[in-house]
Amino acid sequence: TMPVGSTVPADLNPRQREAVLYLNGPCLVLAGAGSGKTRVITQKMAYLLRECGYAGRHVVALTFTNKAAREMSERLHALVDRKLSKGLMVSTFHSLGLRFLREEAQGVGLKPAFSILDATDALAIIQELLATTDKGRLRSVQQTISLWKNALLDPDRAAAGAATPEEVDAARVYRSYQATLQAYQAVDFDDLIRLPAQLLEADEDVRRRWQARVQYLLIDEYQDTNQCQYQIVRLLVGDRAMFTAVGDDDQAIYAWRGATVENLSRLEQDYANLKLIKLEQNYRSVQRILTAANNVIGKNPRIFGKTLWSELGVGEPIQVSPADDELAEAQAIGVRLSASRFERQAKWRDFAVLYRSNHQARIIEQAFRDLRIPYTISGGQSFFDKAEVRDILAYLRLVANDEDDPAFIRAVTTPRRGIGQATLQTLGQFAAERRLPMFAAVFEIGSTELLAARHYEPLRVFAAFIQKLQENRDPVPEVLDGLLAAIGYENYLFDTQEERAAQSRWQNVLELLGWLKRKATEDGLQLKELAQHVALVTMLDRGDDEEPDAVKLSTLHAAKGLEYPHVYLAGVEEGLLPHAGREEDELPGEAGELQRVQRIEEERRLMYVGITRAQRTLHLTWCRRRRRAREDVMREPSRFIKEMALDGGGKAAPEDAGVSPKQRLDMLKALLKK
Ligand code: ATP
Ligand code: MG
Numbered sequence: 145t146m147p148v149g150s151t152v153p154a155d156l157n158p159r160q161r162e163a164v165l166y167l168n169g170p171c172l173v174l175a176g177a178g179s180g181k182t183r184v185i186t187q188k189m190a191y192l193l194r195e196c197g198y199a200g201r202h203v204v205a206l207t208f209t210n211k212a213a214r215e216m217s218e219r220l221h222a223l224v225d226r227k228l229s230k231g232l233m234v235s236t237f238h239s240l241g242l243r244f245l246r247e248e249a250q251g252v253g254l255k256p257a258f259s260i261l262d263a264t265d266a267l268a269i270i271q272e273l274l275a276t277t278d279k280g281r282l283r284s285v286q287q288t289i290s291l292w293k294n295a296l297l298d299p300d301r302a303a304a305g306a307a308t309p310e311e312v313d314a315a316r317v318y319r320s321y322q323a324t325l326q327a328y329q330a331v332d333f334d335d336l337i338r339l340p341a342q343l344l345e346a347d348e349d350v351r352r353r354w355q356a357r358v359q360y361l362l363i364d365e366y367q368d369t370n371q372c373q374y375q376i377v378r379l380l381v382g383d384r385a386m387f388t389a390v391g392d393d394d395q396a397i398y399a400w401r402g403a404t405v406e407n408l409s410r411l412e413q414d415y416a417n418l419k420l421i422k423l424e425q426n427y428r429s430v431q432r433i434l435t436a437a438n439n440v441i442g443k444n445p446r447i448f449g450k451t452l453w454s455e456l457g458v459g460e461p462i463q464v465s466p467a468d469d470e471l472a473e474a475q476a477i478g479v480r481l482s483a484s485r486f487e488r489q490a491k492w493r494d495f496a497v498l499y500r501s502n503h504q505a506r507i508i509e510q511a512f513r514d515l516r517i518p519y520t521i522s523g524g525q526s527f528f529d530k531a532e533v534r535d536i537l538a539y540l541r542l543v544a545n546d547e548d549d550p551a552f553i554r555a556v557t558t559p560r561r562g563i564g565q566a567t568l569q570t571l572g573q574f575a576a577e578r579r580l581p582m583f584a585a586v587f588e589i590g591s592t593e594l595l596a597a598r599h600y601e602p603l604r605v606f607a608a609f610i611q612k613l614q615e616n617r618d619p620v621p622e623v624l625d626g627l628l629a630a631i632g633y634e635n636y637l638f639d640t641q642e643e644r645a646a647q648s649r650w651q652n653v654l655e656l657l658g659w660l661k662r663k664a665t666e667d668g669l670q671l672k673e674l675a676q677h678v679a680l681v682t683m684l685d686r687g688d689d690e691e692p693d694a695v696k697l698s699t700l701h702a703a704k705g706l707e708y709p710h711v712y713l714a715g716v717e718e719g720l721l722p723h724a725g726r727e728e729d730e731l732p733g734e735a736g737e738l739q740r741v742q743r744i745e746e747e748r749r750l751m752y753v754g755i756t757r758a759q760r761t762l763h764l765t766w767c768r769r770r771r772r773a774r775e776d777v778m779r780e781p782s783r784f785i786k787e788m789a790l791d792g793g794g795k796a797a798p799e800d801a802g803v804s805p806k807q808r809l810d811m812l813k814a815l816l817k818k
Contacts, residue, residue: 265550363390
């Protein structure tokens with residue numbers, strides 16, 4: 145019998161319902177913030193499992209962050225019995241890519257135990273290949289390589305298309321970088337997407353197998369997928385095209401990472417039978433907040449215009465407060481937030497402070513500590529990018545995969561074991577000549593005359609130590625404790641740092657250990673599996689399992705998809721939001737103009753994302769003076785504040801140099817022809 149959707153909950157509006165029930169082909173839900181897109185995905189998964197007889201293992205949902213994936217899993221499990229959802233995968237593109245590559249490693253010339261390089265390790269390799277200390281140049285090369293990868297360009301094609309001397313050089317580095325990754329049997333984050341896309345395209349058997357497996361695909365935050373991810377979607381769903389994508393072009397904030405909103409329009413071209421559903425009712429925010437959001441985003445040229453409305457009432461006026469400097473700003477936020485919490489009898493977790501740049505967090509953290517306001521941070525690499533955390537993880541990575549050279553180098557030198565730079569260089573050269581990982585090279589170099597015994601000995605001891613760990617079958621918690629004791633990490637910290645710093649670092653190590661042990665025990669993981677899990681999760685975002693009652697501090701990017709009753713947006717000033725681009729990244733002439741306009745548009749979408757996180761109240765702050773590189777600079781309120789047209793006040797600012805959507809399109813076309 146036909147599924148009728150009788151048990152689809154009533155708390156869906158007719159169009160959401162239509163999106164959930166639609167199974168005749170590909171479906172795109174295009175809708176503004178807070179209109180229930182994510183809810184549609186969750187409900188549709190439940191519907192597929194309960195009403196349509198889909199087995200869990202045949203349904204895959206893709207989200208943008210691990211946190212979003214966790215939330216979605218939780219919501220699903222509140223709706224559906226675990227037996228029904230068994231095997232169902234809710235994951236990020238990256239996690240899906242990782243799973244794919246573990247199974248299909250051979251097809252892309254990797255062994256199944258390949259390692260994953262995080263951004264910092266990748267940067268270290270590029271730095272070596274580039275032989276420069278110029279940070280700007282380094283970053284730009286890394287970004288260029290990343291964009292090439294995400295556009296599915298291999299080194300040959302990148303080299304062929306390179307126009308400027310910089311690009312030619314970047315293409316050269318790209319080639320050596322890939323060779324290095326291959327030698328290390330490692331992939332970087334971009335490869336987790338790129339390699340699956342390539343293999344799915346090239347290998348029909350693999351494609352068939354995965355198409356049989358993924359019988360229904362759901363994709364959240366579709367506007368931020370890049371070309372590679374689009375290919376994965378296209379190849380996974382095949383001709384049957386059983387998928388639902390939801391997205392909001394007004395919230396596309398990852399152009400700099402190669403995401404293309406064009407993927408939205410492309411769906412329409414690639415799937416003639418695409419069902420398009422629009423949602424406009426917002427269930428998140430009061431009308432004042434929505435009106436401000438509509439006003440701001442209305443300044444952008446848009447492919448699909450939409451106007452959000454809600455039935456949640458007008459709400460309190462949006463507040464804008466200037467402060468003298470960033471310390472005053474942080475303190476004012478803390479004080480107002482505390483007062484508001486008290487007046488409303490709210491919880492700390494009902495509040496979020498959002499900001500454009502990571503560096504804004506530090507002073508807010510400090511003010512909050514002084515005011516005894518509990519907080520958690522997301523979006524900053526705050527925890528897992530800490531040196532002490534990375535030190536310990538390097539050991540774990542090495543145990544899991546002893547061909548992971550960056551991990552080897554980090555571990556072997558931290559704590560220092562009397563192994564000098566010259567020794568390491570000799571070892572590195574020897575390893576490169578023999579095409580060996582450095583770990584394996586340790587054993588080989590012993591039988592040569594290359595290293596004096598006193599230099600060789602600490603290397604040998606280290607390698608033997610790692611080997612013993614690899615063979616250790618004790619429960620993970622014990623292994624970890626033993627490891628820490630054996631390397632004397634605590635002493636090392638206190639020997640090399642001043643007391644307070646050492647204390648706080650050691651605290652972080654203990655916290656890391658607690659987290660690792662819990663994860664290993666809960667999921668019954670072996671050390672190796674744990675390490676693999678850790679490599680992925682920690683680099684994308686932090687695996688917060690419990691949500692304490694604390695104010696959320698977050699970058700705007702990391703706040704995507706989330707909602708909070710009360711939101712403070714900090715640093716809403718020209719130069720910060722919109723962010724001033726880096727001068728060295730600017731193109732000359734017409735191209736530069738287009739680039740500038742597009743950058744402002746993306747910043748505006750970011751502002752829109754920020755405003756629409758708020759459910760009930762919104763408070764903007766900006767600084768008249770801000771410290772930048774040891775220099776005080778005077779600041780103006782962001783143009784976006786004017787654009788919000790609060791309470792009918794303030795006429796909308798003239799648009800970016802008056803470039804119309806049509807002109808913008810023409811400029812783009814002209815550029816493409818060049
Ligand atoms: P974003 O673009 O920010 O990701 P979204 O479109 O994914 O937003 P959701 O997060 O799914 O929106 O929904 C926003 C809020 O509205 C959630 O709290 C959700 O539970 C609620 N909601 C969605 N649809 C309905 C509905 N039909 N009835 C009541 N509440 C709803
Ligand atoms: Mg959402």
